[in-house]
Amino acid sequence: SDATDLGRDFGAGLTEAELRWFTTHEFATTAEDVLWRRTKLGLRMTVAQRQAVQDWLAQRREAA
Template identity: 60%
Template sequence: ADLRAAHPFLDAAWAARLVRLYGTEAATLLAGARTAADLGEDFGATLTEREILWLRDREWARTAEDILWRRTKLGLRLTPAQAARVETYLGTPDKAA
């Protein structure tokens, strides 16, 4: 409820997913975001650019497979085209670590 109060653009399921995965760090992940657009590109199923960068920078995720299947399980909800977009994004030189 606190996360949704601070970030009213989150729906209940999105907020619950972030809290389940990141606990109190979800607030840090969303810091400064006033709208969903502030989280960068939307890859589908509530996976945003900011979350991908968080996973890369803080949890050492390096591949789309790691992000979509191991860490978030959002591979179950993304279309093949959306999953391919995550793969392409991670392969972009200025996005890769």
């Protein structure tokens, strides 16, 4: 188990593994939900990083 197991790093310490956890256990569906309601990571992320989170979540919803 190492950092590569966590998947993509979206910035501000948020990883793909954490996003998967938020969607499967916390039922988060939007970047706003993860970055502003459940955490305050949006304060430390760039606009591009926040958009990457939103894009990843949208792609996950489409695949479901």
